[in-house]
Amino acid sequence: MIDRLNILLxxxxxxxxxxVQFKLDREGFNVVIAEDGKEAIDYLLARKWALIILDVMMPVHDGWYVLKKLRQFTEIHIPVLMLTAKSYHSKDIANAAELGASQFLRKPFDPNELAAQVKRIVGV
Amino acid sequence: MIDWESDPDLKNLRDDFISSLKGRLEKIILVQEEILNLGISSERIYEGQIIAHSLAGIAETYGFPILTLIAAKLDDFLDFCSKNYPTHEILEFMNLLELALKETVKGGIDSRILLEDVRMKRLTFAVESLLD
Structure with missing residues (x-):
């Protein structure tokens, strides 16, 4: 039995x-949801992640903070797909690219496009 | 494009989303009532903007592009008001979002008719001219 790849959302x-969880589950991924930035950070070392999908605006810590924390763990190389609001998109791209985010997806997004990006990033 | 009717689980997700809009509808009505009773304030503009911004980022994902369009324009308009000066049109444009939400909550539809509504045209013009 092949293990499903883990995605932290x-x-x-x-x-x-x-x-997102429903769509990616149907595509064969195991999705774990963090409801805020602190929970996301707590999960970072919890298991092996194929990808992290990170919203920018979240309670407690925003996506930028989580991304910086992730990059501080230099032994972890996990691709990050950032979900950005339409109005902040171009500024977000520059910021996130500096912090090593792999890809960006603007809200509102097409779930099919999200799934396609995820599969491209993780290489399936 | 997702075919929401093709899968019962997808249909359930969408139905849940439509149900969840009732909460957003109640909030936008409440903000308007506060403005009517207590006047425009930066806090009320911010509350309206939170509702509009959040809705703009999700409605189209669930197959309601017009709801996203109206919410996004209101978000832009309120953002301008928060940084410059509020205008009397705030209530008119929040009411437009309220109507759009009511249509979707009531019938699960995206309100195409509101695209031709004079308030939509005024909101579009306001956003385009204020942001120039």
Whole structure:
């Protein structure tokens, strides 16, 4: 039996989180949801992640803080897909690229496009 | 494009999203009531902006692009008001979002008719001219 790849989804909006989890589960991934930035950081070392999907605006710590924390753990090389708000998109890209985010997806997104990006990033 | 009717689990997710809009509808109505009763304030503008911004980022994902469009324009308009000066049109434009939400909550539809509403045209014009 092939183990499903683990994806950490840091997203505080339950409606978005449930849909992403549903879509990626159907694509064969195991999705764990963190509801805020602190929970996301707590999860970083919890298991081996194929990808982290990170929303920018979250309670407690935002996506930028989580991304900086991730990059501080230099032994962990996990690709990061950032979900950005439409109005902040171009500024977010520059910021996130400096911090090593792999890809960006603007909200509102097409769930099919999200799944396609995820599969491209993890190489399946 | 997702075919929401093709899968019962997908349909359930969408139905849950539509149900969740009731909470956002109640909040936008409440903000408008506060403005009517207590006046425009930076806090109320911010509350309205939070609702609009959040909705703009999700509605189209669930197959409601017009709801996203109206919410995004209101978000831009309120953002301008928060940094410059509030205008009397705030209530008119929040009411437009309220109507759009009501249509979606009531019938699960994206309100195409509101695209032709004079308030939508005024909001579009306001955003385009204020952000120039």
């Amino acid at each position: 840091a997203e505080d909006d339950q409606q978005i989180a449930r849909l």
